[in-house]
Amino acid sequence: MKYSLLFLILTITMKTFAQQTPYELSNKNQTATYQQAIDFYKQLAKVSPQAKFLSYGTTDFGKPLNLLVLSKNKVFDPAEIRKNNQRILLINNGIHPGEPEGIDASMMLARDLLKNNNLPDNVVICIIPVYNIDGSFNRSSTSRANQNGPELYGFRGNSKNYDLNRDFIKTDSKNSAAFQEIFNYWQPEIFVDTHTSNGADYQYTMTLIPTQKDKLNPILAGYLTDTMIPALYEEMKKKGFELIPYINSVENTPDAGITGFLETPRYSTGYAALHNTIGFMPETHMLKAYQKRVESTYQLLQTYVDLVSRDAKIIGENKRKADEATSRQKEFPLSWKLNENTHELLTFKGFAAKYKPSEVSGTDRLYYDRNDPYTKTIKYWNKFEPQLTVEKPLAYVIPKAWDKVVDLLKLNGVKLQELKEDKEMAVDVYYIADYKTASRPYEGHYIHNNVELTTKKQTLNFYKGDYIVYVDQPQNRYIMETLEPQATDSFFNWNFFDSILDQKEHYSAYVFEDTAAGLLKDNPDLKTKLNQKKVSDNTFAQNPSAQLEFVYKNSNYYEKTHLRYPIARLH
Incomplete structure (x- = not known):
């Protein structure tokens, strides 16, 4: 009887770890619903002692904000985790539910890390399955008119019609309050918020917005700029998904150059920077096939896990030093401006921007010719300077x-x-x-x-x-x-x-x-x-x-x- 029960438990466990996501069970052009994602994570936590499924606060939709925590040594107390000198990586998905790659990629990543016993010893991984629960229920196939799949997806606004990626300071939504409870309880050293882009067409599947280096604590900025970003670019290129900075064009097309993105504290990564947490906002390209977008997000999230594990010691030391420096800091910049006189050169792989008569208006309209790819050098303005500093x-x-x-x-x-x-x-x-x-x-x-x-x-x-x-x-x-x-x-x-x-x-x-x-x-x-x-x-x-x-x-x-x-x- 005892052995039969053990066999049953092992069988259920193996089936759970072999369980495919709704994305994988479809033609890889469908994304999980909120309930499917929650049920999937609950089942992982049920069969694995290295996973714990937690709930925090509530949201404007009346449901709690959930968190899956993956810990190889089965420690789920952030104070003890920090005492053990382990790092905490927080991944946030579905802040814009119409941009759901992270929802599907994180489900597969969590399963695979548990199934293959690949959780790192020195990193605890926290995953918010779906942040904008409200918007995820408002599913359609038309709210993102410029996007290539999936078949159905959620809506950008929450149930109060707030864009939650503008709500991290004003906190008009209960979602924001619940997120801040999670963030300040777990205190991650690295934060990733998954997104999908709009804008120009180009050859890359994935673009990246890191915390703006010039407004990040200098200790953290040095590591981010000199070590982490180059490693991300190198590893993702090896995996077949070459990265490029987020395409924030100075004119209609990227040809005239791009600028860095200044994420103020209303944004998730700008909020994270206030707490000396290095943040990233990966943006897959909306016109690439959904399968490629999910795959690139999966590979990027795995790369974060690997890099945080590799650099766990220095990441922890940098956070501690940054917190100490911030405690002693006497002057604080309160606003920044782009230095338009300083730029670097960037190799960019795009498509030729051309014009043809519009079938709507009859006037010339812009299009990108995918039959005319190019590689050229463009200007990249990414130096921001304090505009106002206060003691x-x-x-x-x-x-x-x-x-x-x-x-x-x-x-x-x-x-x-x-x-x-x-x-x-x-x-x-x-x-x-x-x-x-x-x-x-x-x-x-x-x-x-x-x-x-x-x-x-x-x-x-x-x-x-x-x-x-x-x-x-x-x-x-x-x-x-x-x-x-x-x-x-x-x-x-x-x-x-x-x-x-x-x-x-x-x-x-x-x-x-x-x-x-x-x-x-x-x-x-x-x-x-x-x-x-x-x-x-x-x-x-x-x-x-x-x-x-x-x-x-x-x-x-x-x-x-x-x-x-x-x-x-x-x-």
Whole structure:
């Protein structure tokens, strides 16, 4: 009886490891549904002690975000994994479910690593089967009009119609919060987010967006640029899938050159960089056969596993050094710009761009002639420089009313100290001097930009339950790039603080006229400032309402909280 049970278990195990994915069972032009992927991973975890299937939080679709963890030594506690000096590789799939290569490739990779006992000793592999669960249920064959298969696939937007690869700072979706819980619990050293491209036609199946080197911690950037990227290119070429940087053309076609991609923190890899995690966004080419796209993704993911295992020691040392350096760092760039005067030369294998009459409009239209391939040298602009740099304060003081800010900081591992009693503090405060706002919504927000600030020293009352955030943590970049209003993806720019832009009290002019006259009589300095303004500004001198407003805003009647950024800087 005992041997029969053992035989049955072995038989089930062998069948599971021989189990083919929906992609393999089809004509290799079908992608797994969400439920098929989850059932597949659950079965792997059921029969293999080296796999564990976990659930985190929830998503806007009401289902939890899942994670498959592969660990050769059967350790599934990230703290113990780090104590064992093992690395953690996190693979995210289906953030855009219409770009599903990673969903299918990861299923085969997990199975094959377990089946062949090929899990590395020094790397734990974490796989999110499908991130945008919502969009994966919204299947069709038409939402990506430029894509060659698979037969059915999910939709880019989630159930709230958010593009989740723009949501890593603002966190409008529950998906984002669940992802951040996973990310900050496991703290991967390397992160891969699988995608499919749009754009020009060319000979490559796979393009690659690594974390922008110039905004990554220099220790990590050195390893990424000098070691990891060259190795990825070399190994993938050996496997028959030559890589090229993501084709971000400066004109209509790549012939005039391409630029690097600047992934700000709203994107997955830009978010990862805030935590000193090296990120990659592989983009298969949408016009290549789906089978080739899945195969190239499989080979790339296997290459990541091999490289992280090969370089596990140095990757771990670099992460530790980068975290220590970030804790001590005093100045932080908050925005970057492309250096248009510096470029390198890149060998590029493309197809000739030609024009022919459009059957729709009759005018000339662009097409790429696959019967006319070429190899040529093109320019590649990929040097980004800091556009704005800010010195960190000793700490930020956050009133407890701004609970979403506090919750996101906590979610990202930031240490906060709660005030135990009411306290008066001398602080620097920002006033919003000027800003621009987009005229159309983007991902549910009218985003601010070009923020200009004035700084004032004030003594303010803070209260029990307010928070102090000291800027001496490995999470300093997350702290600075969300709390400093000028940062590209700051909480301010994402409209977290729009209520401070409203003035709550004003005056009736006929009443305040008498009050203003009294203010000028009792305050000669104010009268002098008013007269100087009249002399220097002729338009102002001809505008009685503006003059009355000037007196009001330079008096104690004007609310000091109007346009005052509520998070103070402590020095």
